[in-house]
Amino acid sequence: MTAPTASQQIACFSTGFRPQSLSDQALDTVRRVCLDTIGVAVGGMNEPATILARDYAFGHSGPLNGTLWTTGQAMPVELAAFVNAIAGHVLDYDDVVVTMRGHPSVALLPPILALAEARNVSFEVLAAAYSVGLEVACKLGRAFAIDHYKRGWHATSSIGVIAATAGCSTLLGLDEEQTVHAVGLAVAQASGLHENFGTMAKSFQPGHCAAAAVRSVLLAQRGFTAAATALDGRAGYAKLYAEGADLSEQLSRLGDFPLEIEAGGVDIKQYPMCGGAHRALDGILDLRVEHGLVLDQVADIVVSGSNGGFTPLIHDRPVTGLTAKFSMQYGMAAALADGQIALSSFTDDMVMRPEIQAFFPHVSKVEAEGTLFPRWVNLDLRLKDGRRLEKRVTSLRGSAQMPLTDAALTAKIIDCCAFSGAGIDGACLAETLLSAQRTEAVGPLLARALGWPAATNGAEP
Amino acid sequence: MTAPTASQQIACFSTGFRPQSLSDQALDTVRRVCLDTIGVAVGGMNEPATILARDYAFGHSGPLNGTLWTTGQAMPVELAAFVNAIAGHVLDYDDVVVTMRGHPSVALLPPILALAEARNVSFEVLAAAYSVGLEVACKLGRAFAIDHYKRGWHATSSIGVIAATAGCSTLLGLDEEQTVHAVGLAVAQASGLHENFGTMAKSFQPGHCAAAAVRSVLLAQRGFTAAATALDGRAGYAKLYAEGADLSEQLSRLGDFPLEIEAGGVDIKQYPMCGGAHRALDGILDLRVEHGLVLDQVADIVVSGSNGGFTPLIHDRPVTGLTAKFSMQYGMAAALADGQIALSSFTDDMVMRPEIQAFFPHVSKVEAEGTLFPRWVNLDLRLKDGRRLEKRVTSLRGSAQMPLTDAALTAKIIDCCAFSGAGIDGACLAETLLSAQRTEAVGPLLARALGWPAATNGAEP
Numbered sequence: 001m002t003a004p005t006a007s008q009q010i011a012c013f014s015t016g017f018r019p020q021s022l023s024d025q026a027l028d029t030v031r032r033v034c035l036d037t038i039g040v041a042v043g044g045m046n047e048p049a050t051i052l053a054r055d056y057a058f059g060h061s062g063p064l065n066g067t068l069w070t071t072g073q074a075m076p077v078e079l080a081a082f083v084n085a086i087a088g089h090v091l092d093y094d095d096v097v098v099t100m101r102g103h104p105s106v107a108l109l110p111p112i113l114a115l116a117e118a119r120n121v122s123f124e125v126l127a128a129a130y131s132v133g134l135e136v137a138c139k140l141g142r143a144f145a146i147d148h149y150k151r152g153w154h155a156t157s158s159i160g161v162i163a164a165t166a167g168c169s170t171l172l173g174l175d176e177e178q179t180v181h182a183v184g185l186a187v188a189q190a191s192g193l194h195e196n197f198g199t200m201a202k203s204f205q206p207g208h209c210a211a212a213a214v215r216s217v218l219l220a221q222r223g224f225t226a227a228a229t230a231l232d233g234r235a236g237y238a239k240l241y242a243e244g245a246d247l248s249e250q251l252s253r254l255g256d257f258p259l260e261i262e263a264g265g266v267d268i269k270q271y272p273m274c275g276g277a278h279r280a281l282d283g284i285l286d287l288r289v290e291h292g293l294v295l296d297q298v299a300d301i302v303v304s305g306s307n308g309g310f311t312p313l314i315h316d317r318p319v320t321g322l323t324a325k326f327s328m329q330y331g332m333a334a335a336l337a338d339g340q341i342a343l344s345s346f347t348d349d350m351v352m353r354p355e356i357q358a359f360f361p362h363v364s365k366v367e368a369e370g371t372l373f374p375r376w377v378n379l380d381l382r383l384k385d386g387r388r389l390e391k392r393v394t395s396l397r398g399s400a401q402m403p404l405t406d407a408a409l410t411a412k413i414i415d416c417c418a419f420s421g422a423g424i425d426g427a428c429l430a431e432t433l434l435s436a437q438r439t440e441a442v443g444p445l446l447a448r449a450l451g452w453p454a455a456t457n458g459a460e461p
Numbered sequence: 462m463t464a465p466t467a468s469q470q471i472a473c474f475s476t477g478f479r480p481q482s483l484s485d486q487a488l489d490t491v492r493r494v495c496l497d498t499i500g501v502a503v504g505g506m507n508e509p510a511t512i513l514a515r516d517y518a519f520g521h522s523g524p525l526n527g528t529l530w531t532t533g534q535a536m537p538v539e540l541a542a543f544v545n546a547i548a549g550h551v552l553d554y555d556d557v558v559v560t561m562r563g564h565p566s567v568a569l570l571p572p573i574l575a576l577a578e579a580r581n582v583s584f585e586v587l588a589a590a591y592s593v594g595l596e597v598a599c600k601l602g603r604a605f606a607i608d609h610y611k612r613g614w615h616a617t618s619s620i621g622v623i624a625a626t627a628g629c630s631t632l633l634g635l636d637e638e639q640t641v642h643a644v645g646l647a648v649a650q651a652s653g654l655h656e657n658f659g660t661m662a663k664s665f666q667p668g669h670c671a672a673a674a675v676r677s678v679l680l681a682q683r684g685f686t687a688a689a690t691a692l693d694g695r696a697g698y699a700k701l702y703a704e705g706a707d708l709s710e711q712l713s714r715l716g717d718f719p720l721e722i723e724a725g726g727v728d729i730k731q732y733p734m735c736g737g738a739h740r741a742l743d744g745i746l747d748l749r750v751e752h753g754l755v756l757d758q759v760a761d762i763v764v765s766g767s768n769g770g771f772t773p774l775i776h777d778r779p780v781t782g783l784t785a786k787f788s789m790q791y792g793m794a795a796a797l798a799d800g801q802i803a804l805s806s807f808t809d810d811m812v813m814r815p816e817i818q819a820f821f822p823h824v825s826k827v828e829a830e831g832t833l834f835p836r837w838v839n840l841d842l843r844l845k846d847g848r849r850l851e852k853r854v855t856s857l858r859g860s861a862q863m864p865l866t867d868a869a870l871t872a873k874i875i876d877c878c879a880f881s882g883a884g885i886d887g888a889c890l891a892e893t894l895l896s897a898q899r900t901e902a903v904g905p906l907l908a909r910a911l912g913w914p915a916a917t918n919g920a921e922p
Contacts, residue, residue: 006692006699006708010597011640013715014627019589026722027899030588034574035874035894036556036729037566038530038911041549042885043733043804043877049661050548053668054529057540068515069499079518087511088502095497105498113495127491128480136471152696157649166475179472181662188618188662189669191652194696200510201642201649201687204680207514208650208673219665226662231467235613235655235775238467247467254474261487268497272504314696343504413496416504424503433496438488450499 052224065118070422072452077114078214085110085210089156090203091343092325093272093416097134098375099264100141100159101149103206107160108133110210112167115217116442123445124438125171131261133167138260139253144238144245146372150308151243157192157205158241162231164213172217184226185216187237197274198315198323265400268409271341273324276313277331279305279377279393284335287379287391295336295355299384300362303328305377307367317360321346333359343419406434424450513685526579531883533913538575539675546571546671550617550664552804553786554733554877558595559836560725561602561620562610564667568621569594569628571671576632576678577903584906585899586632592722594628599721600714605699605706607833611769612704618653618666619702623692625674633678645687646677648698658735659776659784726861729870732802734785737774738792739859740766740838744852745796748840752850756797756816760845761823764789766838768828778821782807794820804880867895885911 004012044050066080067073070087088094088106097104108130116126140159149155165186169179189212192205220226231237231247238245271281280303287293303310310328318324324334324346333356334345344350351357374394381389395402404412414426432449446452465473505511527541528534531548549555549567558565569591577587601620610616626647630640650673653666681687692698692708699706732742741764748754764771771789779785785795785807794817795806805811812818835855842850856863865873875887893910907913 003709005641005689005694006712007641007644007689008637009709009712009715010623010627010644010692011630011637013596013712014593014631014640015635015637017589017593017631017716019583019585022585022588022592022720023723026592026720027585027588029722029726030584030591031895031897032729032870033556033566033591033727034570034587034897035891036870037549037570038574038894039874039877039887039890040552040554041530041545042874042883042887042890042911043554043880044531044548044551044664046881046883049551049664050531050544052661053544053547053665054532054534057536057544069502070505070511071515073515075518083511083514083518084502086514087505087508088498090505090508090510091501093501093504095494105494109495109498113499122480123491124480124483124488126495127483127488128478130491130494131483131487132475132478135474152701162471166471169472170475170478174476176469176472176476179475180466180468181660183468183471184657184660184662185665187652187654188657188666189650189652191648191650193648193691193698193701195691195694195698196645196649196688199642199645199686199688200513201645201685201691203505203510204514204646204685204687205649212669224662224665225660226665227657227660228466228468230654230656230662231471233466233656237654237656240613240654248464248470251467251470251474254470255478259483259487261490262484265490266494268493409493409497413500413503416500419504420507422503422507426500426503429500429503430496433499434492436492436495450503 049224052219052222055222066114067117067446067452069450070420072450077118078211080114081111081214082207082211084114086203086207089206091272092274093269095269096267096275097138097264098267099138099145099260100155101145102156102160104134104137104160104163104266106206107156107164107209108167111164111213112171113442113446114214115168115171117446120441120443121171122438123436123440123442126442129167129171131259132170133163135254135260136166137163138264139250140247143247143250144242146308148242150311152194153241154192154194154205157209158190160206161186161190161209161212164209165216168213168217172221174217174221178220180228181224181226182216182220184228184230185219185224186213187230188226189216190237190241194312194314197312198326267396267399268404270398272343272346273331273341274312274326276310277328279375279396280328280379281331281335281341282397283377283379283391283393284332285339287381287389288336288339291389293336295333295359297383298336299382301332302364302366302380303332303377304366304368306372306375307370308372309375309377310365310367313365318351320348321351324351328365329360329363330356332363343415510685513680513683516683527575528578528907528913530911531881533911538579539672541575542572542675543668543672545575547664547668550667552733553735554730556730557728557736558599558725559728560599560606560721561616562606563617563621565595565598565621565624565727567667568617568625568670572625572674573628573632574903574907575675576629578907581902581904582632583899584897584901584903587903590628590632592720593631594624596715596721597627598624599725600711601708604708604711605703607769609703611772613655614702615653615655615666618670619651621667622647622651622670622673625670626677629674629678633682635678635682639681641689642685642687643677643681645689645691646680646685647674648691649687650677651698651702655773655775658773658787728857728860729865731859733804733807734792734802735773735787737771738789740836740854740857741789741840742792742796742802743858744838744840744854745793746800748842748850748852749797749800754797756794756820758844758846759797760843762793763825763827763841764793764838765827765829767833767836768831769833770836770838771826771828774826779812781809782812785812789826790821790824791817793824804876
């Protein structure tokens with residue numbers, strides 16, 4: 001029997017707690033704190049912070065100006081961002097930027113698109129907001145993301161919330177002071193960590209980040225304040241989340257040409273699992289074709305790679321689809337067995353196949369000394385007949401340096417639409433978005449791309 | 462000219478960014494990431510995480526089962542918790558527990574009361590939920606709060622979110638597994654830091670915490686998952702927020718008698734400003750009466766105290782009411798000038814009085830070596846006529862060890878109600894809550910206490 005986790009200890013206590021066991025003294029304390037807390041809140045009712053939060057909450061629970069991408073259902077903007085981000089991250093198939101050590105688009109686009117739709121801005125304005133968000137994500141990332149991520153922060157969410165808030169500020173046309181406050185509110189909500197990888201909370205974290213960004217900009221737009229030093233003050237974000245990293249040099253380069261969106265671009269994923277396994281997947285799939293390998297021929301595999309490259313691959317013995325997405329062992333085994341890593345690879349049944357489970361102990365991964373960049377992976381296979389095969393992979397298929405063709409991207413999207421069974425036309429989605437024009441309004445564009453009825457979006461907030 | 466803060470650098474960039482400057486290449490990247498992200502989200506639409514989040518969001522934007530304490534307006538439960546917590550913390554007049562280095566009730570009660578009202582549970586069940594939350598807050602606090610707070614975390618929010626989630630789990634009757642997942646979702650949203658003290662974001666942080674707790678339990682109740690090791694795993698909360706503190710020993714004592722609510726109780730605030738100044742306020746007000754002092758007689762004051770006791774007092778030269786709440790200098794000056802520290806002390810005009818501003822340089826504060834506990838403060842006054850006055854303060858008025866009488870607490874609440882101008886009858890509020898019975902339903906109790914029309918609350922969710 002393993003010792004209970006801290007969460008389990010709390011749960012054990014909490015679920016076993018009997019109200020009847022409370023003493024009269026305890027009840028009396030509760031009466032008093034109820035009274036004191038409510039009374040003090042009544043006292044605070046007309047403070048600016050309360051008025052702004054109340055106005056925001058009414059707005060938030062009111063007009064349904066956001067739309068769920070997947071169903072076309074109308075929702076408050078913040079909740080649309082929340083749900084779209086979870087949907088966008090749960091497959092671990094969404095894009096990546098190595099500089100931020102995270103997934104930029106799932107942090108940026110759900111809030112930006114929801115606000116763009118609600119305000120019905122042009123595609124160009126949306127693109128500006130995205131570019132600003134990516135610029136902030138990458139500059140912050142360059143300042144501290146490698147160590148931050150390695151310590152266990154989920155940078156997609158913990159850096160993404162600041163980047164998304166900057167992008168949303170651009171989209172709404174917040175002024176400089178409002179933007180400063182919005183960023184401070186984003187800092188107030190920055191979170192997300194690796195320990196939740198392999199559970200639904202992995203995708204919840206960008207969902208939280210996306211909703212938090214909307215909340216931050218809508219409150220700042222109404223006049224809500226935060227500290228201008230929230231990022232780099234003596235008890236600010238850099239100190240608590242980034243070991244006191246200096247942000248100023250990187251942030252002084254924000255907007256230098258070429259922009260991050262132009263210089264580095266974004267890596268689009270070929271495989272619906274953690275990016276830390278992708279170079280190894282490119283390599284093993286190539287070896288499989290080159291040598292006509294099948295799983296049963298392979299005795300063992302050593303995957304070595306640059307320092308920190310395997311950090312998120314925390315599940316060596318996965319038993320579910322979600323944990324398998326963070327398992328080098330599963331990636332290697334399934335690639336050899338099936339000749340592909342596809343959406344269909346991540347059902348619990350596929351993960352629990354006996355021959356796959358039996359292979360896990362034969363895969364080991366080793367991180368080299370040194371730095372993460374330039375990234376590389378080396379595969380060293382020992383076959384049962386005594387042969388050894390090696391393959392070194394540096395460039396990554398689908399990355400900005402070796403991009404997917406439009407046709408390959410369209411094929412991926414068609415596969416996603418088919419997988420969902422939603423009846424969304426992937427080819428139409430691809431064609432519409434790939435041909436979006438600068439001045440085109442985002443609301444109708446999304447409606448056309450996803451086949452929503454026109455009435456459900458584009459309304460003024 | 463001071464160098465711009467990181468937030469200002471971002472704001473400067475973001476607000477100055479021109480969409481027209483984007484290259485066609487950048488626009489094309491945006492098209493591609495829009496497509497890829499939405500397409501992937503479509504792929505994820507029928508994953509359990511997405512379905513649960515969507516159902517939650519519809520519920521969340523739907524029934525208005527929570528009520529704003531201050532106005533009686535109906536709201537979704539999560540937003541009621543959000544707004545009530547901001548209102549409850551903005552005056553910095555809400556209660557404190559030193560063990561957690563934070564304000565327990567403003568983290569716990571807004572979500573617990575909102576859920577209690579929506580489910581119309583008994584006062585006893587509410588009290589159990591509160592006691593569980595306080596128990597978790599104090600046990601986690603004992604494990605790591607002193608260092609955590611000293612590093613800059615806003616424990617009210619960063620510890621409070623876990624405690625509030627535990628309490629809400631009790632209230633909803635979540636089972637053990639659901640509670641584990643709820644705690645993991647709370648960890649995914651844990652945040653809040655000192656740098657935002659003195660701005661509206663200070664009260665926003667418990668607002669976020671309260672809303673996050675509601676979100677965590679409602680999602681976990683529907684089956685949303687998180688890591689059981691979210692608190693104490695290798696990349697979990699204890700590692701990232703608490704320098705790897707061991708939680709197990711303290712958590713093994715959860716629920717030991719006497720409960721924290723019985724043993725330590727809660728310190729109710731006498732003064733509407735940061736608790737770090739309260740012992741010094743007790744002392745200076747006593748000295749003022751004992752010696753008939755006025756501000757103009759005092760040459761300077763040295764306030765010394767135990768190590769870490771002044772951490773949150775980050776504004777030595779405040780110029781607004783909100784920053785003055787975190788200023789020992791303002792506390793000393795205003796106490797000497799006015800003979801009280803009251804809600805009326807914290808207008809910007811009161812803070813900007815020339816004689817008050819002129820006194821700030823004559824107040825210094827010194828933390829001793831050693832430990833925070835037992836807490837003490839020493840005042841050393843030099844008068845202009847050459848006399849010196851000293852006063853040492855250990856016990857704190859209003860604390861559980863030297864509690865306010867019911868009459869004094871009622872007087873505080875009547876003052877809060879009068880300050881707000883809301884027309885809420887403070888005496889009725891006090892009498893109703895202080896006499897709450899075990900089996901009484903919370904919905905009608907709150908309605909009677911605050912004078913809401915009966916129809917606006919107590920509805921089944």
